[in-house]
Amino acid sequence: MSNKMSHHRSNIEQVRHSLKKRHRQEKRFILLGKLSVLTGFLFLAFLLTDIGIKAWPAFQQHWIQLDVTFDAQILDVEAPADEAALKKGNYRGVLKKSLYAMFPDVSARRDKKALFKLISSGAEYQVRDILLADPRKLGTTQQIWVLADDDVERFLKEPALRESQQSDRRIKDNQVAWLDQLSGQGRIESQWNWAFLTSGDSREPEQAGIAGALRGTMLTILVTLAMSFPLGLAAAVYLEEFAPQNRWTDLIEINVNNLAAVPSIVFGLLGLAVFISFFGVPRSAPLVGGMVLTLMTLPTIIIASRASLKSVPPSIRDAALALGASKVQTVFQHVVPLAMPGILTGTIIGMAQALGETAPLLMIGMVAFIVDIPQGITDSATVLPVQIYLWADSPERAFMAKTSAAIIVLLLFLVTMNLLAVVLRKRFERKW
């Protein structure tokens, strides 16, 4: 008896002894967990702040006010001019004249060139469009705000540049003096850069916008959704509910799982060979992009949908069948609606994955310089990640800010999609 007691006590001793150790272990693990969450959070915070700080200049834009005289003689048009003639006018000459008139001291050819470089090369089209919109302005003098050149932009946005040596900056001392004079007259103004959201791509950073890529992304995602959702859903329902269990369905299942892990560039190659070369779908269009991304997202959707269908309790099926519903009725009126939240989540995750792809699009010609905003799924287009890649690769320094700004737009797009997934799931969710 006493032996047993002492044995018993020693057990308790042991437990007591090890309890401290186990508590320590637990504490250590919790601390480790907290640390890893914190590290992840810090990385994310660092990334977002960095992008935010770099992107900020892209949302501000400097404009310079000029007194532009639409001189018919310089424009080289006859007074009551038709649109075609007005379009061909020499607007560069008009702009030059107005700048030279503002700085009469500038006479050397080299200096005149430097002076003209203060304004964006897109200014002539801007001025042209003003006259085209209202041809009655021919012969009058207008005060027009035109875009500043990207080098001027950078100079005005980075105060440190002013202190640096002349050879280190693209804006030289004489240009600095002219800019100071202009801003002294209140002719330089900084505005919110709406054009970034409304215009297409450009090789001039001050004119480049994200609208083309944004529209291209939407069209491509729509095509992907329209093709991959019905296909994926049908395949998943058939495989899960109707297909017999045999070697063939096993083989298909293994293949679907493997396809989900195939590098995405392979799908691009396939798209090039099959869709473009064989079926003749136009290159660089959202249609072919959507088709390639469909190939890529299908496995994800099928796997997620099957898992979701599997999680519907068999009692639901049994109840429906017992009440005389056919197999198809059971599946489509009871099982699929109940599995919908999971299916939708899988689909949206697949879409989000497709949204960030550039590699497969390279092969099918969507990594391209496209200025015109696409109007339909057969127009040439590019997508947000491709736009980011192309801007990051450009020599002009101002594109660095544009790159970060485009990343922000892409992130917002992704957040919106994920939010949509959460809302849909909440709405359809059932509990049993």
Added chain:
Amino acid sequence: MKKLVLSAAVAALSMNALQAAGRDTISVMGSSTVYPFATVVAERFGKGTDFKTPKIESTGTGGGMKLFCAGDGIDTPDMTNASRRIKKSEFEMCQKNGVAGITEVMIGYDGIVIANAKKSEVMKLSRKDIFLALAKQVPAKDGSEKLVANPYKTWKEVNPALPANKIEVLGPPPTSGTRDAFAELALEGGCKTFDWIKAMKKSDKSRYKKVCHSVREDGAYIEAGENDNLIVQKLTANPKALGVFGFSFLDQNADKVQGSTIDGSVPTFENIADGSYPVSRPLYFYVKKAHVGRIPGMVEYVTEFTSDAAMGEDGYLADKGLIPLPEKMRNEVRENSVGMKSLEL
């Protein structure tokens, strides 16, 4: 949902018909080095005329040639940009596939610079130094006519006048046209200074090429990818490293990096233009003559590209860092290209 599936199917089927109806946008492929220049011309062309803005894809010179030479159907590109001249093999592939008439347009020069961070000293290199520092095999130090695996660890070992920094050069990968040009102009240029290697060119050309164009793979030359902005950033972080990239990136980042002198010549716009800076190469694009008249605006695009406003000395391409051709050559190029003269190799 049914409607969606149906409309998608209809859209896919009607594609063939659409494709046959033709295309009203010029399609250009090719070199990522020419891309920044071609895109500027395309944009101005689109804004200044009633034609649509041409679509420029950045596929690399080789990739562009392959697509360009695939045939003369309307689904093939109309033009391709190249950071080197078309190869004989590519020209023959074109001929074989029915692309008979090709017009070559030389647009200007691009300088390749070797740069380091502004806070370091300017490196004064010769092509021989570059070859000795970066080639896979170099002549033995004892002066005998023997090749040994590159033993040099620091620049000082290569040339006593250089600093004792570790040899660390960031540059483009072998798939890049810039890398080909760098090997041909800088490495081979230094390689040729050894008479016995130069003699090899006649006796054993493939060995000569292998010796002069192979870059060492022991970590001294670091492949930094195709993104030149990344190389610039890495240089500011590591002041002892050197980087190899195109002149336009030096031009844009003059506050961060400085170009090394090569054979005594500073990489400036003027020095590259007059040819005294030795590492520069011509850039081209090629036009498919069979598409002229079938795709609207082809001749007009070529005219815009070769105009003085674009590729002239004060043209907008010079602002973007393209080194213009001498005036005489420019006039010749303009005449030949607008007249769509066929290339013969």
